[in-house]
Amino acid sequence: MPDRPIADYAVIGDTCTTALIARDGSLDWLCWPRHDSPAVFLALLDSERGGACRLVLEDLRETTRRYLPGTNILETTFVTATGRAVLTDFMPLHPLETVPEEGPDGRAQGQVMRRLACVSGRIAGHWNVSPSFDYARAATEASAESETCVRFRGGGDAIRTACTRPLTLREGIAKAEFALTAGARADLVIAHGEDGAAGEGAPDAVDASLAATRAYWQEWSGRCTYDGPYRETVLRSALTLKLLTHGPSGGIVAAATAGLPEAVPGNRNYDYRYVWMRDASFTVTAFVNLGYDREAAEFLRFLREADASRGRNLHLMYALGGEVPPEECLDHLRGWRGVTPVRIGNAAADQEQYDIYGEFLVALHGYLEAVEYDPPVKVNDHLPEALGHLTDHILRARHAPDHGLWEMRTEKRQSLHTKAMLWVGLDRAVQIARSDPKHRLADAETIARWEQAAAEIRAEYHARGWNPSRGAYTMAYGADDLDAAVLRAVLFDAFDPDDPRVAQTLERVGAELGAGDLLYRYRIDDGLVGDEATFTACAFWRVGCLALAGRSGEATALFERLLARGNDLDLFAEEIDAETGEQRGNVPQGFTHMAVINHAVRLAADESGTRTDEPDCRAEPEVVPA
Template sequence: MHPHIEDYALIGDEQTAALVGQDGSVDWLCLPRFDSAACFAKLLGDEDNGHWRIAPEGAELCTRRAYRRDTLVLDTEWDTPQGSVRVTDLMPQRDRAPDLVRVVEGLSGEVTVHSVLRLRFDYGSIVPWVRRVDGHRVAVAGPDSAWLRAEPEVPTWGEEFGTHSEFTVAAGEKVAFVLTWHPSHEPRPPLVDPYESLEHSVADWRAWAARCRYDGPHRDAVIRSLITLKALTYAPTGGIVAAPTTSLPEELGGVRNWDYRYCWLRDATLTLGALVSAGYQEEAEAWRNWLLRAVAGSPRDLQIMYGLAGERRLPEFELPWLSGFAESTPVRIGNDAVNQLQLDVYGEVMDSLALGRRSGLSAKPDVWAVQRAMMDFLRTAWRQPDEGLWEVRGGRRQFVHSKVMVWVAADRAVRALEEHPELPGDLDGWRAMRDEVHREVCERGYDPERNTFTQSYGSRELDAALLLIPRVGFLPPDDPRVLGTIEAIREDLGHHGFLHRYTADETVVDGLPGGEGTFLVCSFWLADALHATGRTKEARELFERLVELTNDVGLLAEEYDPVAGHQLGNFPQAFSHIGLVHTALALYGEDGAG
């Protein structure tokens, strides 16, 4: 039986991340970066595509598991007739030499434990050459090399193109495994002490979590979301990936399977707001600085997403040898949406830079020049149709959300000049543009018969992104058109109390067959909109339901199937966790306590 998406837990070192199943198997790991080729790809295939399982002999799913409080260190425990055993998983942080540390500890009795490691480089397609060197197992294939060692050393043998170990642990006894990657043309990096790494990781994560300023209801869920965002940060550059996975399906057996191991500009404002509000100024500044480097250049060349270091070319292709999660194909690498025009990202960038200025992030000399160049581009480009927020592949349209975010760009530029008259800029021209965009959206993007804004000009479809209209300041929360839009979205896009992204006939909008689950961040947006319009009790009830959707270790995917009761899409998803943090702060933070 194939596992569910929510059966996994995340570990990582802020350069890459692994997913660990409830059976003690690491089924996904890309080395050395989030966007590198996977050496464990069972998540999207089978055991022969690479995995590493450590578990009691004959045992299946664990008895219990949990992160150590306020850390990314995972404890998985089994109770067996012979006794109990724990496997502790972590990835200590160090430069350019990712390590996967797995510590086996006897808790009671005497338990026989089996380890099977199948390394398969290049997304499960290459079986490496494995040899023994100085008591280590060394796997090499092309540019990749990985070293496996155990402390104390345990019996190891090769079988069925895998490395097997079997040993017994009594109460208090420990065996630590360390798998270390490095480029095959370079010497092996210095060895890490697994027990010191465990101690330091726990201490470092707890010190980081202690900086969180939020102290309201569901603080554990907020801390877990912030830790997840930190874990999805590529520390060398400050970029935050949307998810550490590719091709986890939005519909089981469907084709809506995308690669999310990149950094989206759209996440910028929401991420900055969540980090700053929660007390993480340093991380917010690193993300802002990544953003500035990524968008450098001509505004007409602005992309919606970039690689971890700001790379622009992310070509999309398929891996036919992988059968997909729950037979959901194709498995895709790269993302062709990088070539789309999505005008809303200009508003996101302008808004995030304005937020950074208001939040006291360090001044950067070229920020205003970048913003002026964007406004010069938008002065004429804003009238174009685009692919919109949801990266549809059914053709360009005049998406209302895109136009609203163009208004945001102009509004933030006008406000900057009003607050800092010493800055150069076309105040009158930008004001006129802002007014023109606002007038056009209210005339062409609004359906007076239903009293709701629509997904695109002249359409009848709805879009959950319209819930952001009051948040960005386009209209006040008590405007009748905002209230009507909220009610129409709840009625048309609601599904068992949660929201789809847009109206049900997706093929009209995105050109793809099949369906998808409810989109979690949209449901958080609904809670925010309800709260902003004075319906805080309803907002908190919805927030409670959303928090309950987190898996047993507090993680959320991109989507949720309320009928089957399972998570869908790439996992864990930064957007979902940003939504959780933002809504908690809005409902119970300094402005929403009570």
């Protein structure tokens, strides 16, 4: 089958892992039991070798889809020549009777449930289930356990598939044919593990699980405190971020996928199923902005447990458990649209990027403000030690070169964004220490030392980061390259948006890195093959910079045009091809959805940019020819 556009995919999940489902109902990506586990379905990256759970309907004419309101339950409506059917896809996540102070707030069942119901006329077709274990590197063994249940094994892993229709097994593919009239259903349940409870009690079990999962998501959505003009889009981004969380550890992965290309053609294909320290600042801010203090605390719990040194040995990137695996190319996979290599693991884990200390302190400051400096004991007890270690890192790294925000695999430089984030870190450390009601985090002498160092760092990057010949602040000291990361530094107050030099820089960035409303991160030789697409989060950062500069009307108009760049479900990948408008890179991308949330909140808070009219968030599903 031809590779589907990245925008064709919707995401479901259970806060342990996620599954990607195409517009035609094909489940093409699923890693089990957690986000960074080996994939058992990966037709997303190779439709022949990868394996999928496909729905095939006879004479399909139209498709529409939506999420059930306030949930991550996907509902796809199919119109055929003879009837109409609704497919409901979800991963069961049941509410807990009592939510603990820390840890998962729901009970994941380790299942995917797929309900196809005929609502009018007659529909016919079949389910096809063909997993491929360990990224299609392990042989698959299939065996029928009953007329309606098949077990698949491979690579030390297993799944069970059960259906309310008979399953036949041929050449490793389980097939269930159906011919449904109005009111009839064909339920399919896939469960992970040797003991996966697939199909037991179906369809009643599906009814009960659907009701419980819907209750979980609607209760969670009901706690969102944002009530501005972009509520539906903001809530969808929040629900997407929640899907990218890992309940057992508290971590949040950067994206659900690996290997989707940022350039076509090119070799910019990376694995984003890990936890980036850099995402901490925007992740915590996004959740706090919406009233989800517990999610912010859970992310900080992950960092606390992943780094037992209390900030002494902070890493750029973490796996959800154990070490980030070495980068590896899956040369047997064809790649999306033939773009290779498909990479798993991530070599950037070994890079030196000193902005992460500022990122952590921004996250910590935002969380402490949200809980009015009364955090749980486990956070509170280690605050003095963590604050001391993080600020010590900044003071040691202030003159050192690093690899910078964009993780380019080139030599280290004196990165402007890094220097700005070091100032941000010290600034937030001072704010934390001065706001501490018990005055135990730092003494007056220490705070004064941080303030002095912060002033020196800020003066340095303002002086050495400015390039008179370019008329702009550039990517690194002495460099001529422009860098969209300067917008991010403005958002963190590292630059004054009213400064004429900053305004001139933003104009230069827009002129040289812009592609209409979109922005490239940079336009230099980074040693990789192919021209990458525009970086979607950068375009949203420009919204924030316009708002800060008092240009609220322009900011709001740009924000709404950017929202229209999402797919029909308001989901965003990492990048957008400026020529075609197609999504590029891993999906859904947390960094982009954080930007959607934070800038919707920013616009709502800006009195001159307040709007009362509702933007077009595409609440109605898009009709697409089959």
